[in-house]
Amino acid sequence: MWWVFVVLGIVLMILEIITPGFIIMWFGVSFIIAAIPAYFHAPFAVVLSTFTLALLLLTVFVRRIFVGKFSGKNRTDTNTAALIGEQGVITETVDGVHATGKVRVHSEIWSALSDTGAIIPVGMQVRVLRVEGVKLVVEQR
Structure with a gap:
């Protein structure tokens, strides 16, 4: 069952290429992280908690870094x-x-x-x- 999480994560990360905003990518990464406890046959509550915590941390902290780097707000005039x-x-x-x-x-x-x-x-x-x-x-x- 863990491979479903990995495939879903990869699909969502590919969708991020089509849709800007750095939102869908974090769901994909969170699914891949949640595949780790699923691989070890952890209870569904542990897998869900891992997914939720990873998604929360990625969207709150890491997204800010990516948006600042790639949004063009700090661009140089040419x-x-x-x-x-x-x-x-x-x-x-x-x-x-x-x-x-x-x-x-x-x-x-x-x-x-x-x-x-x-x-x-x-x-x-x-x-x-x-x-x-x-x-x-x-x-x-």
């Missing part, structure tokens, strides 16, 4: 999102009227707009506020 808040230097005068201007952020040159539409001269330090299309909206520091 591409243009990584530029927001960065410092830059104006390399070509930013002029809102003529829609011209360039800024160097790190080692890249970007087209730039002023957040207020003001003229920002060459050499001024700026901070990137947001990205609009292919242009960085900056504010003078």
